[in-house]
Amino acid sequence: MSLTHLNARGEAHMVDVGDKPVSQREAVASGRIYMQAATLARLEAGGMPKGDVLATARIAGIQAAKRTHELIPLCHALALTKVSIDFHLDAAAGCVEVRTLCRLAGRTGVEMEALTATSVACLTLYDMCKAVDKDMVIGDVRLESKRGGKSGDYRRPE
Amino acid sequence: MSLTHLNARGEAHMVDVGDKPVSQREAVASGRIYMQAATLARLEAGGMPKGDVLATARIAGIQAAKRTHELIPLCHALALTKVSIDFHLDAAAGCVEVRTLCRLAGRTGVEMEALTATSVACLTLYDMCKAVDKDMVIGDVRLESKRGGKSGDYRRPE
Amino acid sequence: MSLTHLNARGEAHMVDVGDKPVSQREAVASGRIYMQAATLARLEAGGMPKGDVLATARIAGIQAAKRTHELIPLCHALALTKVSIDFHLDAAAGCVEVRTLCRLAGRTGVEMEALTATSVACLTLYDMCKAVDKDMVIGDVRLESKRGGKSGDYRRPE
């Protein structure tokens, strides 16, 4: 990592990306929300009191991806070319797994967008299910892979 | 849990809270971001390239608490009376722990506000440190306690 | 209608509602999006390229209701207690009908919130279907009824 961006006094600032070339960027992030078996079963059966859990969480996550720069103070505004979010209900692990893919033709990576979408989708799942289970825990929110940009590709070590 | 709010066709909707009394509400949520020992040491020493990590994450979390209803589709807009966020750098566990307290005089609980602030603070920590460590993981995001409202007080089981 | 709010020079301003009592308010608005029979059939069959049309439009409408005061310059910010949106696919009339109910315990009516949610739901339906039909028309967006407040109840004349 270059330290040339380090403000001498350690003050927060949005680093200059003006000299970075525009390139195709992609990031995949994942996260999980752990819940009781009965909660997961009920979610799967469609019986949650606020309705339509997965569709609502998917839209919330997509919209959050587009607002990442408003939420994370030093993120640059950018124009994502694609966002998609998948859910996997894993009864064995007792969780819903969320996986988000973001793409951009731009000057910065999109890992924060993928992580933010994942987190907001998990929070929405919590909100939709909390009437039946307050002990749920959001965890394992992490970057799976990224492509594009000067720092090279990244794949989470197994 | 009452099922009276359940829309017969399972469609998403913002449930009616108009009949709930206004009362003092409080919620505490916590979360952790796990990182390499060297990352945590550098965070503590103030040497992150984007600057001022904890102050930036604290502001991001507080602002996110106020925007929870924009992010989580079925949350009601509300006027928080207090938000505070604390960080604890835990070298033994290899993480920063985030703890958020929200208060409201209103008709709905504020657990989503506390959880959202916690998540966005963790995401901001990720953003401020990702130049030196891409393997960080956000986890243990959960409700610690809540007070006020008809459903009674809650405290996470040990 | 009282003209006491009329600024002498005709300048825009947010009128004072501080003296109005807090009361239970409700408004219902409806609107329609007209489309080709084949588009409506495909929507019903679930074959639209962007996916999940009605769930997405419902969430978009609910979220827009909460942001009405940001969109309509002289609307007061308020804390809706309930928002629900229903869709009716009307093959005979060649349209989807959208119907929104908003409730508030507050000082102002919520007709703009119901109308805004309805319009944004219709716009989202347009967006989700436009790849197959660009001739769709949004129409009949109107207030059906309102209750509460000094000006009394309203029901659209037949």
Place this chain on the structure above:
Amino acid sequence: MSLTHLNARGEAHMVDVGDKPVSQREAVASGRIYMQAATLARLEAGGMPKGDVLATARIAGIQAAKRTHELIPLCHALALTKVSIDFHLDAAAGCVEVRTLCRLAGRTGVEMEALTATSVACLTLYDMCKAVDKDMVIGDVRLESKRGGKSGDYRRPE
């Protein structure tokens, strides 16, 4: 229409536009708000209680165009190069006609931006006039023409 973007399970997602070339885009949308003759006359005379009707609606529409991607869940964020909105008071038809032009140098069409601006301008007209007329109806919101992009130019059939 290509079906290649169709997610196999019909789930909502922001389709990938990363491979589309940047080109000059333009869209024109129109809409109408129908009102009583006396309302229209009073609007024209400048006697509405909230003041300055057309100027307020024009600003509201322009600002809404810029926020289309926040309102319509699957729209891409984009940087409009031009927005203008015209009003025509049509006493014979008993309505105000709104017409919006949007331009972009980008990868996606701007019809949703033109339609959203038109709808929000109509909603603002409703808000500014509703103290004297609650029976107003917003209708005929539609795409008039679009230029640019792979799918070719569009002009509404007469």
Place this chain on the structure above:
Amino acid sequence: MSLTHLNARGEAHMVDVGDKPVSQREAVASGRIYMQAATLARLEAGGMPKGDVLATARIAGIQAAKRTHELIPLCHALALTKVSIDFHLDAAAGCVEVRTLCRLAGRTGVEMEALTATSVACLTLYDMCKAVDKDMVIGDVRLESKRGGKSGDYRRPE
């Protein structure tokens, strides 16, 4: 001033207003934008290239008042009951004077809302006139008076 709100470690937080009584609050703020005589004359004559200067600045200021809590990190969200903005073109002083009145029935003062509206109205005046004058200066942005709340009324000393 009570120091009881002072977080022992000096960290930013939204102070608790839950124990404050709801009361009628009002604040008036003013500000000025200084410009060349020719710029002011042209503004008055209506010849600015972006059009309709004062109406646009007035709407911008009103909308900013409603978003103060999004802009100023530690401000509480609140529901203003009234916002009005007046402009005075002062050829002798070479400036436009902006004056904003905000009212609330609530637990916090509204001076930040009045000051934010005033600042954003001045910034909008700058934007509308900058094609003809880049030397404009915004100044004298200050609280004129406030009423309501425990700390008592305030009037700026002459």
Place this chain on the structure above:
Amino acid sequence: MSLTHLNARGEAHMVDVGDKPVSQREAVASGRIYMQAATLARLEAGGMPKGDVLATARIAGIQAAKRTHELIPLCHALALTKVSIDFHLDAAAGCVEVRTLCRLAGRTGVEMEALTATSVACLTLYDMCKAVDKDMVIGDVRLESKRGGKSGDYRRPE
């Protein structure tokens, strides 16, 4: 200045920048908030009741820069490549001086972004210090310099 953008009827509109070339843009703006000597001393000592004054104001200003197009009605949305804000505590002049630098690779100047960030940073300073001093005044908010674009470079005359 070209008058070709002047709408014949003087109506507000977002001018067309589609024909302008993309170039490197930069703007620097500054502003001051004047306060009592005791207030400034206390700010410097870190004893303000809401905590961490400069860090909070810096984040607020950076975030406001990214939202300029939402606040200033006729500003184009754009993707800033850099934002930084510096504070200088000037005991002799009895003020805090704020200085903002914005950069963009784009079609429009970024002076409004630099001025908006500066104003919101000053407003946040006011908010953080108002418990001890209500007489503070924000002034001297102005463009210092700009580079890039057809109209050429600008440097404020001494």
